Amino acid sequence: MDETSIVAELHGAAAADSRRLDARCEEIAAALLREGATPPFELGSADFAADPLLICADRYWRLRFLDHPTVSTAAACARWLFDHAHGGHRIDIEQKWSPGYAFITKDNVESKTDLVEATGQILDRYQGSEDICYFAAIYHAAKLRANFWFDELNQFLDSSLLAVAAGAHRRDPLFIALQSFAAFGSRAITTERARQLLDEAWSSPERSRQVTDVCLNALSAASPFEGHGELLRERAQEAVHKYPTNDIFRFRLATGQRMCEQYKSALENIDAALRYLPAIGSRGSHKMLQEQYLHERGMIQEGLQRAAWTAQQQQRWESQAAANDEIQRTVQNSTIRAIELVTIFTAAIAFAVGSLQVTLSGTLRLGDRIWLLATLGIGLVVFALMIIGGTWLITRPHRARRKQHRDT
Numbered sequence: 209m210d211e212t213s214i215v216a217e218l219h220g221a222a223a224a225d226s227r228r229l230d231a232r233c234e235e236i237a238a239a240l241l242r243e244g245a246t247p248p249f250e251l252g253s254a255d256f257a258a259d260p261l262l263i264c265a266d267r268y269w270r271l272r273f274l275d276h277p278t279v280s281t282a283a284a285c286a287r288w289l290f291d292h293a294h295g296g297h298r299i300d301i302e303q304k305w306s307p308g309y310a311f312i313t314k315d316n317v318e319s320k321t322d323l324v325e326a327t328g329q330i331l332d333r334y335q336g337s338e339d340i341c342y343f344a345a346i347y348h349a350a351k352l353r354a355n356f357w358f359d360e361l362n363q364f365l366d367s368s369l370l371a372v373a374a375g376a377h378r379r380d381p382l383f384i385a386l387q388s389f390a391a392f393g394s395r396a397i398t399t400e401r402a403r404q405l406l407d408e409a410w411s412s413p414e415r416s417r418q419v420t421d422v423c424l425n426a427l428s429a430a431s432p433f434e435g436h437g438e439l440l441r442e443r444a445q446e447a448v449h450k451y452p453t454n455d456i457f458r459f460r461l462a463t464g465q466r467m468c469e470q471y472k473s474a475l476e477n478i479d480a481a482l483r484y485l486p487a488i489g490s491r492g493s494h495k496m497l498q499e500q501y502l503h504e505r506g507m508i509q510e511g512l513q514r515a516a517w518t519a520q521q522q523q524r525w526e527s528q529a530a531a532n533d534e535i536q537r538t539v540q541n542s543t544i545r546a547i548e549l550v551t552i553f554t555a556a557i558a559f560a561v562g563s564l565q566v567t568l569s570g571t572l573r574l575g576d577r578i579w580l581l582a583t584l585g586i587g588l589v590v591f592a593l594m595i596i597g598g599t600w601l602i603t604r605p606h607r608a609r610r611k612q613h614r615d616t
Contacts, residue, residue, distance in 0.1 A: 237268035254300035277313030286343035310350030342377035358393030392430035437467025
């Protein structure tokens with residue numbers, strides 16, 4: 209199949225409808241693969257939704273990776289891409305292809321022995337090209353990420369020959385984001401180190417949609433740490449602001465909001481994620497993502513129900529505490545009043561008895577008796593006031609604590 213006829217057929221199919229374009233791209237990609245040829249045309253954009261040439265090339269390399277899911281295939285894909293795509297859109301395609309093809313072939317991870325042998329062949333065949341080694345390294349690293357092999361991913365990125373051969377690309381934000389993913393999931397690396405890597409990738413002026421995705425995935429997969437939910441929510445909110453229709457970023461935001469117990473906002477965003485989820489995709493699974501989103505939605509709804517139940521229980525506890533406080537206050541006040549009453553009644557009886565004795569017996573004159581009765585009465589009044597005052601002083605701290613509790 210020559211380039212002119214392929215390009216004409218693809219543009220003709222694109223002018224018809226999307227179904228015809230998809231079918232024709234699949235047919236041409238399969239035919240090229242059977243013939244042992246590669247797509248002969250140049251790529252002029254990174255529009256995976258409307259560019260028929262890119263769609264066809266994407267289907268072709270998808271078939272190649274499914275047939276041979278190895279870093280050698282990744283190196284061949286990188287070589288073809290560098291020869292047939294130029295400008296900024298090449299990097300966009302590269303960042304979508306290498307992790308995307310890794311995801312659909314994650315069940316085939318090359319052993320260390322096979323990887324070392326393939327790396328040697330890649331270095332020889334492509335003269336140690338850093339660009340090609342970087343693409344192949346990201347492909348293998350993304351496989352480990354898709355399987356959540358954190359320690360293996362960290363070891364591969366840190367010391368494997370293929371990753372080292374990537375040279376200056378080791379400072380690219382996508383490479384650093386993958387290091388952050390490995391660090392957040394590893395028990396051997398501190399959270400502080402993981403956050404340093406995350407911040408470095410996130411703050412890079414070259415941070416792309418794919419880098420953003422890996423960073424948020426790293427936070428989502430991380431072991432719990434202080435401020436975990438707040439950090440995921442904050443970063444996901446930035447991503448949604450930049451990519452408002454991205455379903456995965458909405459999903460991450462909903463997860464972060466659920467972790468922060470913001471269930472109503474989380475429910476809105478998970479519903480938006482389900483609405484924006486594409487029905488088809490050559491490097492992802494609609495069904496698998498939908499199941500993840502629905503599971504998250506269920507957790508959010510459980511959180512809403514639990515929050516409502518907790519609010520009801522809290523209200524009941526507050527009402528019961530107020531009632532208990534009122535009962536305690538009533539009992540205490542009654543006790544104090546009873547003490548005061550008994551004290552006054554006792555003083556009155558003592559005064560009455562003393563008065564009778566002074567009045568009915570003795571030879572004292574009237575003035576002396578009046579003075580004696582006054583002295584007795586004053587003494588009993590002072591005694592009663594001392595008892596009442598002492599009771600008030602003893603109970604004062606408790607009254608102050610009760611007042612503070614009511615105010616709070």
